[in-house]
Amino acid sequence: MIGWLAAHPWQGVIVAPFLGAAVAMAIPHARLSWAAALLALIGAAFIAADASLRSVAPHPADGASMFSAPLLAVLAALCAFAGGGALREMRASVAPFAMALALCIAGGWTFALLSADWIGLALGVETAWLASAALVALAEVKRGALNGALRMLASGGVAAALMLVGIGFVARATSSTEIAALLNADNAALCIAGLVVVLIALALKAGLAPLHVWAGAAFGSTGALASMFLGVVGLTGALALMVRVGAAAAAAPQLATGVEAMLAALGAASILIGSVQAMGAANVRRLAAYAFASQAGCVLLSVSLGSPAGFAAALVQMFALAAAMLALLGATAATRDASLQALDGLGRRHPVAGVAVTVGALSLMGAPLTIGFLGRWRLIEAAVGAGWWWVAGIALLASLAAVFYGGRLIERVYFRRAASVATLDKDPWRVLIAPTLAAAIFAIGLGVEPSVLLEASARAAAHMFGGAP
Amino acid sequence: MSVGLALLALLATPLAHAFAVLAFSRPPGLRDFVNIGFALAAAVLAIFVLNGVAAGESARIVLARPLPNVDLGFSLEPLGALSAVVVTGLGFIHAVHAVGVVRAAQEKAPARLMAFMALAMAAALAVAFSANLFSLFIAYQALILAAFPLVAHRGDEEARAAGRTFLATLLASSIVLLLPAMIGVYALAGALDFQAGGVLAGRVGVVGANVLLVLFVFGLAMAAMPPMHRWLTATTRAPYPTLVTVQALAVLPTGGLALLKVLAYVFGAALTTARASAIALLALACIGMCVAAAIALSRQDVRERLAYSCMAQGLAVVMGGLLALPAGLFAAALQIVATSCAATTLLMASGTVNAITGRTSVADFAGLGRVMPWTFAGFALASASMIGMPPFAGAWSRLWLITASASSDLVWAGALVGVAAVLTFAHLGPLAASAFAERAPADAFKRPDGASILLVAPVILSAAATLWVLVVADPLASFLSPVWTPP
Numbered sequence: 001m002i003g004w005l006a007a008h009p010w011q012g013v014i015v016a017p018f019l020g021a022a023v024a025m026a027i028p029h030a031r032l033s034w035a036a037a038l039l040a041l042i043g044a045a046f047i048a049a050d051a052s053l054r055s056v057a058p059h060p061a062d063g064a065s066m067f068s069a070p071l072l073a074v075l076a077a078l079c080a081f082a083g084g085g086a087l088r089e090m091r092a093s094v095a096p097f098a099m100a101l102a103l104c105i106a107g108g109w110t111f112a113l114l115s116a117d118w119i120g121l122a123l124g125v126e127t128a129w130l131a132s133a134a135l136v137a138l139a140e141v142k143r144g145a146l147n148g149a150l151r152m153l154a155s156g157g158v159a160a161a162l163m164l165v166g167i168g169f170v171a172r173a174t175s176s177t178e179i180a181a182l183l184n185a186d187n188a189a190l191c192i193a194g195l196v197v198v199l200i201a202l203a204l205k206a207g208l209a210p211l212h213v214w215a216g217a218a219f220g221s222t223g224a225l226a227s228m229f230l231g232v233v234g235l236t237g238a239l240a241l242m243v244r245v246g247a248a249a250a251a252a253p254q255l256a257t258g259v260e261a262m263l264a265a266l267g268a269a270s271i272l273i274g275s276v277q278a279m280g281a282a283n284v285r286r287l288a289a290y291a292f293a294s295q296a297g298c299v300l301l302s303v304s305l306g307s308p309a310g311f312a313a314a315l316v317q318m319f320a321l322a323a324a325m326l327a328l329l330g331a332t333a334a335t336r337d338a339s340l341q342a343l344d345g346l347g348r349r350h351p352v353a354g355v356a357v358t359v360g361a362l363s364l365m366g367a368p369l370t371i372g373f374l375g376r377w378r379l380i381e382a383a384v385g386a387g388w389w390w391v392a393g394i395a396l397l398a399s400l401a402a403v404f405y406g407g408r409l410i411e412r413v414y415f416r417r418a419a420s421v422a423t424l425d426k427d428p429w430r431v432l433i434a435p436t437l438a439a440a441i442f443a444i445g446l447g448v449e450p451s452v453l454l455e456a457s458a459r460a461a462a463h464m465f466g467g468a469p
Numbered sequence: 470m471s472v473g474l475a476l477l478a479l480l481a482t483p484l485a486h487a488f489a490v491l492a493f494s495r496p497p498g499l500r501d502f503v504n505i506g507f508a509l510a511a512a513v514l515a516i517f518v519l520n521g522v523a524a525g526e527s528a529r530i531v532l533a534r535p536l537p538n539v540d541l542g543f544s545l546e547p548l549g550a551l552s553a554v555v556v557t558g559l560g561f562i563h564a565v566h567a568v569g570v571v572r573a574a575q576e577k578a579p580a581r582l583m584a585f586m587a588l589a590m591a592a593a594l595a596v597a598f599s600a601n602l603f604s605l606f607i608a609y610q611a612l613i614l615a616a617f618p619l620v621a622h623r624g625d626e627e628a629r630a631a632g633r634t635f636l637a638t639l640l641a642s643s644i645v646l647l648l649p650a651m652i653g654v655y656a657l658a659g660a661l662d663f664q665a666g667g668v669l670a671g672r673v674g675v676v677g678a679n680v681l682l683v684l685f686v687f688g689l690a691m692a693a694m695p696p697m698h699r700w701l702t703a704t705t706r707a708p709y710p711t712l713v714t715v716q717a718l719a720v721l722p723t724g725g726l727a728l729l730k731v732l733a734y735v736f737g738a739a740l741t742t743a744r745a746s747a748i749a750l751l752a753l754a755c756i757g758m759c760v761a762a763a764i765a766l767s768r769q770d771v772r773e774r775l776a777y778s779c780m781a782q783g784l785a786v787v788m789g790g791l792l793a794l795p796a797g798l799f800a801a802a803l804q805i806v807a808t809s810c811a812a813t814t815l816l817m818a819s820g821t822v823n824a825i826t827g828r829t830s831v832a833d834f835a836g837l838g839r840v841m842p843w844t845f846a847g848f849a850l851a852s853a854s855m856i857g858m859p860p861f862a863g864a865w866s867r868l869w870l871i872t873a874s875a876s877s878d879l880v881w882a883g884a885l886v887g888v889a890a891v892l893t894f895a896h897l898g899p900l901a902a903s904a905f906a907e908r909a910p911a912d913a914f915k916r917p918d919g920a921s922i923l924l925v926a927p928v929i930l931s932a933a934a935t936l937w938v939l940v941v942a943d944p945l946a947s948f949l950s951p952v953w954t955p956p
Binding site: 369374377380385392399400403404411414415417447448449450451 | 649
């Protein structure tokens, strides 16, 4: 068994969450089910980290997967850990199903990310998406979650249709369903059209503006467990897939220009629309979703540069964004209430959650000594190097907007008093949030000594372009 | 103790100060003792470091390397050492005064106020000793974040609005203007380290130099260059210890210092390449200086009047730096020292008056000099320095500013310095004079025991410091000469 895992680590990373889901669903007790799910995800994270450290690439020239799959596995394990504190929000009989769905989300995105062909990619995406919609409905904390789930199903259905059409175009143009066959595309125009359609479908699922019609309803009314898995694992997984597809297209010179133009336009639109929506949001989870749209736009702009420096910047920013989302959504899991008013005086009532919100907000702003700053710097440096000054300008606009919505969060945490006297939360499982937030803070703290992250992103970027790591 | 260790201790002391004040917030006596003790320790360490720099010693501390070829580091250099002595020396005096004010005015959350004042001082020192543009940027951002709670300290809607203006103006300008300027320097020079003579010298074209200069001058909004000065005038309703920290000690002077470091160590000789924008910015600074002094004349609230007066003085620093001459840089450095001493005195004196009499209106100051002679003696001396009357500190910086303007064939700039001095006389002179000349009010004090020694002695001490520059002007010129002399 161990020998097989050592030889085929990435298969283990895919299988572990699905096996864990089956076990978690079979256990009728909520806490035991959670423990089984957590063990499965920790196992997957360990195998993925080991494979990545040993530089075992899932496929030739696939640096994006090598970087993103371990990140996704670790994020899923951390979300599951914090999910233990959020189980109190749902009925005990529902909890095993919720944990199983959460594991399916992690497994689905990982499968899509590690798949060598388009069919596997589509299958993984749809598995994760359907599980996400079901979890949103199941983890309802106020009326409207079902509406959010239905919106996800409807928009996801459109995205699935688009993805199949796009894959059909690409398969026709390359005479193959292998992703690596993009390099040999006979009909470049058809292939670009197919890739653009696939990327639009993925953008919808990554919550990129203006395609994120489902995000407000889903995040605004669901519970902490669903929002963490959807916001941290789901959105990051979809974004990582976009980076992977973008990298595959960038490696094929005849496809690069068209796909990069589309990514640049989508990235710029997402930054502008997402920033405006985040500034007006009155719910922390919605704000986080819109902020993700804005910041993910910066990731797409980095990818659109089409250079190894751009891809390295994209990976660093994706890492930073995932850490910030984990901190923000983890903190709302601790507060039980996702409204902005619930943050008033949080620094006094729940210092750990207050610190998490602050650090997450600072990273979104791109404040110095956070990974967010490093990612933004890398993007601007790469953009200036390529002569794309407008990209640098838009990235700065994203930071400026983040100052407003992030500053609003920090002001509420430390400079406002709670409207009503908060009751002391005596649930001992609440402390499970602390290691998750500590992990997010540690990840953001990599901004002080980022050499490991920079090296990993540079190695992955070199892999994408077929160079030596 | 080595000078490197002293530098590390100096940077760490205000941080320890902040945590200690919060840890020992009760009883009040212990809190106040800790507050004054740490401020004194920082001042002593700063003098030790200054002596080390004067003796030719050097030191560099590297905390991290977040980017290739870019350290988060601090190093010794004359401008930073001088600024550190001024900030910590006046900071010690202000720590004593702040203790008196929070006791007399019964300011809420005094430990928090003192802690964030210490954090602001820490960030100001970090700016002063920053070894490169990246470290300066980080310390500058830290200063914004540390000063924001001071501005919003009272927590009411007015304070929150002021805090938002403060944060939005300074953070937005630093992200939208200063950060691209820093990246531009990195793209051109491949490094961000400060070096005498300018890291950009010989590496930047005319367009690049002009664009970068504009980005730096407006990006460093703490220097209060119009129209980026809104943060300064928005803070006038904050508690007096905040006003001293923001306008006289940590924020406004640090803006000027950061700009001087950029002009001397990043541009250096390249400033002549950016002559077109330098002249335009110089004109804006000169006009802004006169307009700010004129607006101050129209304000009837002492806090607003002093805010505009400090802004006018701060713009004189910008002006000196932009003159692109050693004489201009020296004048700007002197101006930072003079403004810090005088503005600290004026604001502390006003704080004493407010704490004891509850008065903030200009008209209500009439006759108070007769019942608070020591406080208003300090007020008058500081006013004379702000106006530029010999032999006070402000006179020498003005003299050098006018000399540098004439040497640059910019006589109009020198003339505008004179106009600003006249306007400063108009808004501060009558205020100080009427305090002594008018009849004393019958109901002067709201506190029956008058002002305590904690409120009066600091005013006298900092007023005396305005005479200090008279004694040390010549040694200062040779001490600062490495700033404009390439190695």
